[in-house]
Structures are given as structure tokens and as C-alpha cells.
Amino acid sequence: MSLKKLIVANWKQNGSITKLRLLTSNIIKSAKKLKVTNNIVILPPYVHLAMLSKELEKNKFGNKIVLGAQNISPFDDGAFTGEISIKMCNEFSCRYFLVGHSERREIFSESDDLISLKVLKVVENNKKVILCIGESLLQRKKNIQMKVLSSQLKKGLSKLSPTMRRNKVNNIIIAYEPIWAIGTGRSASIEDIYSTHAYISTVLKTLFPVKDKIPKILYGGSVNNKNSSEILSINGVDGALVGGASLNAKKFIDICSSI
Numbered sequence: 658m659s660l661k662k663l664i665v666a667n668w669k670q671n672g673s674i675t676k677l678r679l680l681t682s683n684i685i686k687s688a689k690k691l692k693v694t695n696n697i698v699i700l701p702p703y704v705h706l707a708m709l710s711k712e713l714e715k716n717k718f719g720n721k722i723v724l725g726a727q728n729i730s731p732f733d734d735g736a737f738t739g740e741i742s743i744k745m746c747n748e749f750s751c752r753y754f755l756v757g758h759s760e761r762r763e764i765f766s767e768s769d770d771l772i773s774l775k776v777l778k779v780v781e782n783n784k785k786v787i788l789c790i791g792e793s794l795l796q797r798k799k800n801i802q803m804k805v806l807s808s809q810l811k812k813g814l815s816k817l818s819p820t821m822r823r824n825k826v827n828n829i830i831i832a833y834e835p836i837w838a839i840g841t842g843r844s845a846s847i848e849d850i851y852s853t854h855a856y857i858s859t860v861l862k863t864l865f866p867v868k869d870k871i872p873k874i875l876y877g878g879s880v881n882n883k884n885s886s887e888i889l890s891i892n893g894v895d896g897a898l899v900g901g902a903s904l905n906a907k908k909f910i911d912i913c914s915s916i
């Protein structure tokens with residue numbers, strides 16, 4: 658396992674050109690000053706990708722901080738009103754694509770089947786997919802969270818052929834985000850994160866045929882600059898997916914430099 662962690666900023670549907678330009682330049686300045694070594698990915702709203710890619714290029718920081726998108730069309734260019742394709746994102750050097758976030762599953766009714774097509778599209782294009790999985794509070798109360806996670810993983814990855822699973826394991830990242838922890842200020846406990854990540858690894862070992870090589874697993878859900886050090890030190894946590902705290906340059910860079 659690489660010692661470098663992957664820290665992903667999910668800006669969701671927030672900001673304006675002015676606000677996000679300032680946020681980006683503050684993140685770049687602090688990352689340079691603190692010589693952050695962890696890998697950083699920023700997922701801005703689509704309409705700000707052009708501005709972000711210019712800022713990163715201008716500051717010659719294009720390799721330390723890379724760009725991604727919060728969602729992706731499962732189709733190539735064509736008559737799909739309202740969708741954005743991988744080819745379009747490529748023009749802004751997007752390397753990562755978030756798929757199956759619980760807000761997309763719940764608010765926009767995205768099914769496991771649609772999610773699996775998006776996963777396939779990203780991997781086929783040799784980009785990195787971050788597949789989000791996570792249980793609701795009700796599912797946790799019913800004690801069926803492991804069943805839910807296993808099913809989301811199996812269905813989400815179902816369209817990848819055995820050859821893809823063997824050759825593209827580095828293009829696949831899993832983000833475990835318990836829904837009840839997202840945006841609530843209440844992250845999962847250290848014990849829960851440890852045991853759930855261990856469970857996810859076990860399922861991934863059955864899905865990926867390469868010995869000792871499974872996708873990285875990130876934790877997400879109320880990660881902040883106070884709990885990040887502890888969370889990122891957990892064995893089996895390869896990084897974090899950060900929502901709210903990534904909209905504050907100081908907090909976000911504290912998280913990125915916390916290990």
C-alpha cells in the first residue's frame with residue numbers, strides 16, 4: 658500500500674467563479690508552503706472546470722493537484738440533453754470521476770445498473786473512477802449494512818470484464834461513505850471505519866483476481882481537520898473524500914497535511 662494518501666475535495670453544487678478562484682489559489686498557496694505530499698484531487702462543479710484547470714496550470718501545480726468531475730455521462734457524445742461526456746472533461750484534463758455518490762443515488766434516483774455503466778465508461782477511457790458506496794441509517798439500524806455494501810460493490814463493478822479487473826485495478830477507487838455521516842458533522846467511529854474497510858477489502862479480494870492487489874478504499878462522511886489525522890491513520894484507509902471541509906482552504910489543507 659502506498660504511504661501517500663489520496664485526498665479528494667468534493668465541492669458539490671457550491672461556489673461562484675470569484676469564490677472558487679480564491680479558494681483554489683489559497684489551496685495552491687498553502688499546499689506549496691506546507692509542501693503537501695499527499696495526492697490531491699478537486700471535483701468542482703462542471704462549469705468551473707475551465708477556470709480551475711487554468712489556475713492549476715498558471716501555478717505550475719498541475720501534477721500535485723489534479724482535477725476530476727462529480728459525475729459523468731455513461732454515453733459518448735450525442736443526443737443526451739443535460740449530460741457531460743468524458744471527452745468533454747478530457748479538454749480540462751480531468752483524471753478522476755466520482756460515480757454513485759449517495760446524493761446521486763437518493764436525490765436523482767441513480768440505479769446500480771446506471772452506476773455500473775458509468776464505472777465501465779470511465780475505466781474504458783483509462784481514467785480513474787471513484788465508486789461511492791454507503792448504507793443509510795435505517796439499513797444500519799437493521800444491521801444489514803454489510804449486505805448493502807457488498808451488493809453495491811458487486812453491482813457497481815459488474816460490467817468490468819475479468820481482463821479489466823486484472824489490468825485496470827489502479828483505475829478503480831472505492832469510497833465508503835455512510836449516508837448518515839455525510840454533512841452531519843458526525844463521522845463514523847474509528848472502530849466502525851476499520852471494520853467496514855476490512856470487510857470491503859474482503860469483498861474486493863473476491864472480485865479482483867490479482868493477488869494482493871485491490872482498489873484503494875477512501876473514507877468519506879464528515880471528515881474535518883480535527884478528525885482527519887486519526888481517520889487517515891487507520892489501517893485500510895487509503896485516503897478521504899471531503900465535502901464541507903473542502904470548501905475552506907485552511908481546513909482542507911490541514912486535512913491534506915495531517916498525515
Ligand code: PGA
Nearest residue numbers: 839840878879899900901
Ligand atoms: P461531508 O461530505 O464531508 O460534508 O460529510 C462528504 C461527501 O459527501 O462526499
